[in-house]
Amino acid sequence: MSTAEKPKSGLVLPGGTIGMLGSGQLGRMTTIAAKYMGYRVHVFSPDKDSPAGQVADVEIQGDYADTGALEAFAKQVDVVTLEFENLPVAALETAGRHALVHPGIATLSKTQNRSLEKNFLKQQAIPTCQFQIVRSLQDLKLAQGLLPGILKTTTDGYDGKGQIVIRDPAEIESAWQSIQTSEAILESFVEFDFEFSVVAARNSAGQFAAYPAITNEHKNQILDVSYSPSNLDAGLNDKAIEITRDIMEALDTIGVLCVEFFCCGDKILVNEIAPRPHNSGHLTIEGHVTSQFEQQVRAVCGLPLGATCQKQPVAMANLLGQHLNDGQPHWDRALSMPGVKVHLYGKAKAVADRKMGHLVALAETNAQTRADALTARELIAAGESADAGDRAVRRNVSTIVKQLFL
Ligand code: ADP
Ligand code: MG
Numbered sequence: 550m551s552t553a554e555k556p557k558s559g560l561v562l563p564g565g566t567i568g569m570l571g572s573g574q575l576g577r578m579t580t581i582a583a584k585y586m587g588y589r590v591h592v593f594s595p596d597k598d599s600p601a602g603q604v605a606d607v608e609i610q611g612d613y614a615d616t617g618a619l620e621a622f623a624k625q626v627d628v629v630t631l632e633f634e635n636l637p638v639a640a641l642e643t644a645g646r647h648a649l650v651h652p653g654i655a656t657l658s659k660t661q662n663r664s665l666e667k668n669f670l671k672q673q674a675i676p677t678c679q680f681q682i683v684r685s686l687q688d689l690k691l692a693q694g695l696l697p698g699i700l701k702t703t704t705d706g707y708d709g710k711g712q713i714v715i716r717d718p719a720e721i722e723s724a725w726q727s728i729q730t731s732e733a734i735l736e737s738f739v740e741f742d743f744e745f746s747v748v749a750a751r752n753s754a755g756q757f758a759a760y761p762a763i764t765n766e767h768k769n770q771i772l773d774v775s776y777s778p779s780n781l782d783a784g785l786n787d788k789a790i791e792i793t794r795d796i797m798e799a800l801d802t803i804g805v806l807c808v809e810f811f812c813c814g815d816k817i818l819v820n821e822i823a824p825r826p827h828n829s830g831h832l833t834i835e836g837h838v839t840s841q842f843e844q845q846v847r848a849v850c851g852l853p854l855g856a857t858c859q860k861q862p863v864a865m866a867n868l869l870g871q872h873l874n875d876g877q878p879h880w881d882r883a884l885s886m887p888g889v890k891v892h893l894y895g896k897a898k899a900v901a902d903r904k905m906g907h908l909v910a911l912a913e914t915n916a917q918t919r920a921d922a923l924t925a926r927e928l929i930a931a932g933e934s935a936d937a938g939d940r941a942v943r944r945n946v947s948t949i950v951k952q953l954f955l
Contacts, residue, residue: 559753561627561850563587568626574894575826576601576632582842593622600894613640623647630849634661634824635705651803651849652824660824663734664703677819679737686725693718695737702730709770741811745779747793748807748830750844750854758854759790763829775829776864776919785817805845835909836863864918866926868906870899874930882928888912889925
C-alpha cells in the first residue's frame with residue numbers, strides 16, 4: 550500500500566497489512582493470530598527463515614539501523630508493531646514516517662532500559678525494589694548497602710542474561726569486571742513469596758483490558774512454568790491490574806504490555822515491564838476467550854479489545870533446548886495426554902536455555918494443570934520406558950470422562 554492510501558484514522562481493518570519488527574516466537578504467534586483474522590503480515594529482522602518469517606506473508610532480512618530498508622518495509626504496511634524491545638528507538642522513528650507505529654517511542658524507550666524504567670516507576674510512585682544506577686566500580690562499592698542483590702546491565706538483557714547475583718561485598722569487584730558494561734543497575738534482592746504477571750492491552754480509543762494475574766515460576770532466572778488462575782488474592786489482583794493500567798496510561802501505550810511483579814506477603818512490587826506480548830501470556834491461547842496475540846492485533850489495528858476472561862484452569866511449561874532429549878523428543882508421549890498441547894517455534898537448533906516451544910495443559914485444577922504440563926515435559930525427554938506416560942494418559946482420560954459425564 551502506498552503512503553498516500555494509508556489509514557489516517559488509526560483503524561486497520563482485516564485485509565490490511567501489519568508490519569512486525571522482530572521475528573521470534575512472539576512475532577510468530579502474533580502473526581498466526583493476525584492470519585486468522587485475515588491480515589497480511591510482513592516481518593523485518595536480521596534473521597532468515599525465522600520463527601515469525603516462516604508464517605508471515607513476507608520476510609525481510611535487514612538491519613534495524615538500515616534506514617532505507619526500514620522505510621521500504623514501512624511503506625508496504627499499514628501499521629508497524631514489535632515483538633521485542635531491544636530495538637533502536639530510531640527504527641520506530643523511521644517506520645513512523647510511513648506507517649502507524651504501536652507501541653510508540655515513549656513506551657519502547659522507557660521499557661528497553663532498566664535504569665529509565667526503574668526511575669519511571671519511582672516517579673509514578675509505583676512500588677519496586679530498592680535500586681541504584683552504577684557506572685563504575687566506585688559507584689558499586691558505594692551502593693553495597695543494597696546487598697545481597699543482583700547487578701544487571703541496563704540494556705539488552707533477557708532471560709536472566711546480563712545479570713550477576715552479588716551475595717556479599719567481597720564479590721563486588723569480580724561482579725563489576727564480569728558484567729562488562731558502562732552502566733548497570735544494582736537491585737536489592739527481593740525475598741518474594743512468588744512471582745506473577747499481569748498482561749493487558751490498550752487501544753487508540755483508550756480502551757483497556759487486563760487478563761487475571763498469572764503465577765510464574767523461574768529456574769535460573771528463566772521463566773519455567775506459568776499458571777492461571779494465580780494464587781494471588783482478589784484485592785492484590787485488582788491492585789496489580791490498576792498499576793498496569795496506570796503504567797499504560799502514563800506511557801500512552803497502544804498494544805499489549807506485561808508487568809512482572811513480586812508478591813511479598815500483602816505487598817506487591819513491580820519487577821519489570823515488557824512492552825509486548827509475554828511468555829507468561831502464552832497460556833491465554835487455550836485458556837482465555839481472547840489470546841494475548843489476538844489482543845495485540847486488535848489493539849494495534851485500532852479495533853475493540855476482546856474479552857479477557859478465563860475459560861478453564863491452564864498451565865504452561867517452557868520447552869528449552871535441554872528439554873528436547875538431544876534432538877530425539879518423544880512428542881507422541883506428550884500428545885497422548887489429551888489435555889496437553891504442544892507449541893513449537895520452528896527454530897532449527899536446540900541450544901541450552903533457548904526457548905524452542907512450550908506445552909500447555911488444561912485440567913480441572915491448578916495443581917493438575919501444573920503437574921500435567923511438567924509430566925508432559927518429562928515424557929518428551931524420558932528414556933525408553935513410557936510407563937509414566939501411560940499413567941498420565943489414564944489419569945487425564947479419566948478426568949476428561951468425569952468432566953463430560955458427571
Ligand atoms: P529478564 O529480563 O531476564 O526477565 P528480570 O529482571 O525479570 O530479567 O529477572 C529474571 C528473574 O530473576 C526474575 O523473574 C526473578 O525471578 C529474578 N530476579 C530479578 N531481579 C530480582 C530481584 N531484585 N530480587 C529477586 N529476584 C530477582
Ligand atoms: Mg523478567
